[in-house]
Amino acid sequence: MVDADQTFIIVGGGLAGAKAAETLRAEGFTGRVILICDERDHPYERPPLSKGYLLGKEERDSVFVHEPAWYAANDIELHLGQTVDAIDRAAKTVRFGEDGTVVRYDKLLLATGAEPRRLDIPGTDLAGVHHLRRLAHAERLKHVLTNLGRDNGHLVIAGAGWIGLEVAAAAREYGAEVTVVHRGPTPLHHVLGPELGQLFADLHRDHGVRFHFGSRLTEIVGQDGMVLAARTDDGEEHPAHDVLAAIGAAPRVALAEAAGLEIADRARGGGVVVDERLRTSDPDIYAAGDVASFHHTLFETSLRVEHWANALNGGPAAARCMLGRDVTYDRVPYFFSDQYDLGMEYSGWAPPGTYDQVVIRGDASRREFIAFWVKEGRVLAGMNVNVWDVTDKIQQLIRSKARVSTEALADPHAPLDSLAS
Template identity: 70%
Template sequence: MDGAHRTFLIIGGGLAGAKAAQTLREEGFSGRVILIGDEHEHPYERPPLSKEYLLGRAERNSVYVHEPAWYAHHRVELHLGQPAVAIDRRAREVRLGDGTRLSYDALLLATGAEPRRLDVPGTSLAGVHHLRRLAHSDHLRGVLTGGPAGEDPGLVIAGAGWIGLEVAAAARTLGVPVTVVEPEPTPLHRVLGPELGRFFTDLHVEHGVEFVFGSRLTEITGRDGMVAGVRTDDGRELPARAVLAAIGAAPRTALAEAAGLTLVDRAEGGGIAVDASLRSSDPLIFAAGDVASLTLPAPEGGRRRVEHWANALNSGPAAARAMLGQDVSYDRVPYFFTDQYDVGLEYSGWAPPGDYDQVVYRGDVAKRAFIAFWLREGRVLAGMNVNVWDVTEPVQRLIRSAGPVDVAALADPEKPLASVLAD
């Protein structure tokens, strides 16, 4: 079929979907491009929601992937505030909530993920928050900037993952008391292990955050319909005027499941199973961003969902090229960045506890200017540069090489990273 007579549908109004639409036009696709988003907002990026936008340092329009006029100029049809509710694979149609049916020649699912909900009494009280959407960040910013005139009971955060820590940093920057309740022994324990988890503990404690490790919330208590505090499973009662649930996210796979696409078991991270070209079990349906379960490059291998900005940025365009019939093999090293207080860092790879047997440091940890490497049998699985810049590419080359390194050279800042592979 002539490209001008084909229709490509994109479900998902985030970075992956918007970048896929952009790529289709950049690659010369002349047919219809339709982007469906269940929010009324134009497609936007999510990292600012827990960083600069939450702090009030970034304007609302700065989070948009494109200026609103871009879509009309590039003939990208938007259906905003209108969720997709069903996929008819046989008819090659998507049905929207208002009954509209849209035909497709290829379909991209970029539906993202949803925050996991706390399963405890009190979650219906006013003052219980999640953070995934612009509206969530708006509400939370109102809490952080609109505290009481007297003593402030502050914010309790359930979960010491990336979102929990970023919001803790924003809240402390704004002077709000913060207590973080985390069942693991350190922040980010399942991602970074105890060694770097202690680094984040020290960073946040220095800025006034209180941690309660080895505990979970069992109840959110209230007064007059508002949050008043929390109870934990070790018997603590903590005052609070707001609670943030930051206990992870679940892929939005309901559409895919109802359509009969192959999914990945939740124990393995969940998501839509895709091949190297980001194609699902239906050859006309692709998936990108947080919802896609990818095959990771060596040395990690296996499948994993990657819930980070860089994956959305890169997988959306890769899926678009595959939809156009190009030869695509998406095998990027997982990448993440964060800014907390005066610390900026980038993390590449994947090395949870149990996967690595050694952590090697290059630089000055005490001065918070270093690179940490996670190794297994002398091979680099992951690297994190803290206040050290322009090293992501060489770090990722070490990961991709899957070769043994000279550990002494790896730890020596005077040795170029390109020279640390063992002979």
């Protein structure tokens, strides 16, 4: 029975943690809620860091989940700039802050997120090497892109995933020269496969981005602490004034691992293992957002999803489970991206090797279409590009697991909501 004598602690002040705190109060929890964030900024959303805020189209204050005064008004004990260095599961306590404050919990939520993977090559200590994960990173990168655009400078980006491509688009809008170095054969290959990855390569080439596929950075060359060039393993040297490492993110599991919680294999994406109720191997500890690895019943596999929607929905789901509500977390993975004049939304899960064909509805050459990843007639994933208000229908198709005609999928006159019936 949840009551005012209980203490719920949330470790991690991103979107998942902030929405979990909000949900606890919205669901009527009157006990103590402690939200511990290792950044000094109030909890914020991350998509604007590589989109609107980076481009100067959104104000800094627009990224925050709540107004600063909201936390005190809702009796949320917010600790900014504080790290948790230990969980004692036997005593049910966490230790945090410079003074080693120890607080007992009844339920604990880990929403520690992920951190950028680092380039393990010479030259990463130079002043012009960047990552993009935190608001401070975006503020710095925004200044860098402004200067590169003004001076016709060169940015080399390691990695052609979503962050790499969104920053490439932003850099070109500022007027910077951009080279993207990527180990795969196309951008986004591990997510979209070669069929749609090529579309993004063409999009960026049309806007002046240079790609160097099938290679990786081996050294960043500098002088007097500043970047001069980036070298690749095939002997090429690319001029650069700045370098962005966008080679993925690793779940922040050190705290959970030290506490003896079950951790997923890195081959499966790593993360803290949770069940369908977002409970870890300790029934009083939950995990949500980028750090959580859960078995998705729809796709019959373990997933760790690093996108905004997972934090937005996972935090509240974990909060309700902590309160004893009967909740199963089985959201269809969803993410979105904006690059130049292309806007897209992707629903589902269909990495290369899981599907047998890609069906296109619309005109891919005009970048106005829906793509479906299909296996044995069943839709595993769908991506709408510059076509809107179809996400619910695409997710309905995925959830139905119905066998559909590929001819009907490709026919723009066949209503999507009739195909899953």
